[in-house]
Amino acid sequence: MSSEVYDCIVIGAGIQGSCTAYQLAKNKQKTLLLEQFVLPHSRGSSHGQTRIIRKSYEEDFYVQMMHESYELWAQLEKEAGVELYKRTGLLFMAPENGEGFSRLKVTLQRHKIPTVFLEKQEFSQHIPNVNLRDGYGALIDTFGGVLYADRALRAVQRLFQSSGGVIKDGEKVIDIAPGAVVTVTTGSGVYRGRSLVITAGPWANTLLTHTGLQLPLKVVKINVCYWKEKIPGTYSVGQRFPCFIEMEPKEGQYDIYGLPSNEYPGLMKVCYHMGSETEPDERDKQTDTGDIDILVRYVTRCLPGLVPVPAVVESCMYTVTPDHNFVLDSHPTYGNIIIGAGFSGHGFKFGPIIGKLLSQLAMGQVPSYDLSPFRIQRFQSHPRSSL
Ligand SMILES: Cc1cc2nc3c(=O)[nH]c(=O)nc-3n(C[C@H](O)[C@H](O)[C@H](O)COP(=O)(O)OP(=O)(O)OC[C@H]3O[C@@H](n4cnc5c(N)ncnc54)[C@H](O)[C@@H]3O)c2cc1C
Structure with a gap:
């Protein structure tokens, strides 16, 4: 095991993990992004060329988050020098x-x-x-339109690396040992971080098993x-x-x-x-x-x-998730483990704002939106959750 301790380790280089890692690196956090497959891959939820982006939601909290997400996508386009959004209505x-x-x-x-x-x-x-x-x-x-998804994912990962972040792909996480410093074991290495973000998409519950938590996903x-x-x-x-x-x-x-x-x-x-x-x-x-x-x-x-x-x-x-709302929260037992999961088929457009929120949680900051709709607590009565 290397003596190096990261400020944060992010597991999963889909859109949510990549955006979170980028936000952390921008905030001068020494960040490691681990991905089980060799990048790019088409085995999770973020691959493919296009996704819909829109402000139109029934819920106020999504509309509010999308206002900022549009701004952050525009900022990413500038930083990366590529077109990521096409307005079609x-x-x-x-x-x-x-x-x-x-x-x-x-x-x-x-x-x-x-x-x-x-x-x-x-x-x-x-x-x-x-x-x-x-x-x-x-x-x-x-304002509805198309996001160029594959291009966006590549752009965010590139920006993360050019901000000093480290990506290790082809490294599947096989164990997590919680603690003040979290130890993460992959097939080829052992890494330590002061905080951990789990953004493992469909594999969220597989990873959460190591932390004694299961979500109703x-x-x-x-x-x-x-x-x-x-x-x-x-x-x-x-x-x-x-x-x-x-x-x-x-x-x-x-x-x-x-x-x-x-x-x-x-x-x-x-x-x-x-x-x-x-x-x-x-x-x-x-x-x-x-x-x-x-x-x-x-x-x-x-x-x-x-x-x-x-x-x-x-x-x-x-x-x-049962209510189709995301999970954006700290682990109920281990405050330095942050979970972004259950994006229920509509999370891509929120990538940059989710990255910002998860990075705020990982840095111990107060998140800039009310996260009550996304708390793990709401599943307490659900049979598959074990809190
Ligand atoms: C067909 C389709 C259409 C969609 N359309 C839209 C749309 O129009 N608009 C919209 O906003 N959203 C849309 N979505 C939803 C959106 O794409 C997802 O919400 C988003 O991509 C989820 O990203 P993620 O990072 O959570 O998951 P993922 O992209 O799955 O990333 C998780 C990553 O974690 C890695 N991982 C898992 N376990 C481990 C491990 N043990 N060790 C290391 N790495 C691990 C995985 O390999 C994966 O790369 C759509 C989704 C699909 C499938």
């Missing part, structure tokens, strides 16, 4: 008189988020080639489906087609979302916002395609310009 479609849509509208108005409300009769003029369901309302969050495999445009360009970024989310679609229990064709020319990404449970190390053994059946029916009804058979299917994982 985000179309929301939802039952017009439903609770979710009403809450969303109220929150958007309260926070003065620039929004365009589309009346049924003008919908197809603004959004051609999309069938809006009867009884559904539509609005556009004009469900890991699901997402079939990431790309659909061929019948006429190339119909739903493209170039044609200013927006990202979209349909709440309460007729075809399934969870939202369906899509991004304009971009990364694969002529192919549009449309996905179901839930999947079937899986073990993170055995993701590809999960072969359920129930979500694809839902999407085929949805594409047939709603997106007539797409061939209703997926042309490309990739895999990714969500780590879902």
Whole structure:
């Protein structure tokens, strides 16, 4: 074991761990970022070319965090000298008189988020080639858009290293010994840190076992489906087609979302916002395609310009909490172990602000937002949590 003691060790170089490590290094903390796979990899939750970014949430706390997250993404773009965000607008479609849509509208108005409300009769003029369901309302969050995910992850890791941070990839953490100085053992080394941040995505509970904690997290495999445009360009970024989310679609229990064709020319990404449970190390053994059946029916009804058979299917994982809110907290027993987990399929856009919050916790500072919605305490009555 080396005598070197890091100010902080971060486990997991997905978007949350990488952003946290970067914030720590920027704050002059001697930081080690450990990753089990050789980087870049496609086995967790942060790979792939694109993610949706938006300010439009029903909950005030997410809207507030997204205000700052947009600023931090812009700052990252400047620091890295690369484009990470493409503004396309985000179309929301939802039952017009439903609770979710009403809450969303109220929150958007309260926070003065620039929004365009589309009346049924003008919908197809603004959004051609999309069938809006009867009884559904539509609005556009004009700041919604696409984040270039792979590029962002690489940029943050590069910035971390150029700020003095150390990345060791291909090093799987196999043991954690809590204490005033935490000892972390990987397959090829033993490292010590005054604080530890666990941002292990789908593997969060595997690592937390070493600390006597289990969270009520469900890991699901997402079939990431790309659909061929019948006429190339119909739903493209170039044609200013927006990202979209349909709440309460007729075809399934969870939202369906899509991004304009971009990364694969002529192919549009449309996905179901839930999947079937899986073990993170055995993701590809999960072969359920129930979500694809839902999407085929949805594409047939709603997106007539797409061939209703997926042309490309990739895999990714969500780590879902019972209330779909994140876990951003200190370990209930070991105050110098910080946990960022359960990003429930919507955490990428928050990466920079989550990095800031987790780094504040790791440095023993008061976090700059009220973290009560993200506390571990809220799971106390849940059967799978052991606090
Ligand atoms: C298909 C799909 C679409 C999505 N769309 C959106 C979207 O449009 N907008 C949005 O905001 N979010 C979206 N998300 C969610 C977002 O991508 C995730 O919330 C985010 O990437 C989670 O990042 P993470 O760092 O927590 O996890 P991960 O990216 O999984 O990172 C965890 C890392 O920890 C490493 N690790 C685990 N165990 C160990 C160990 N023992 N030792 C060392 N390293 C370890 C893993 O290898 C991994 O690299 C989407 C997710 C998916 C799957």
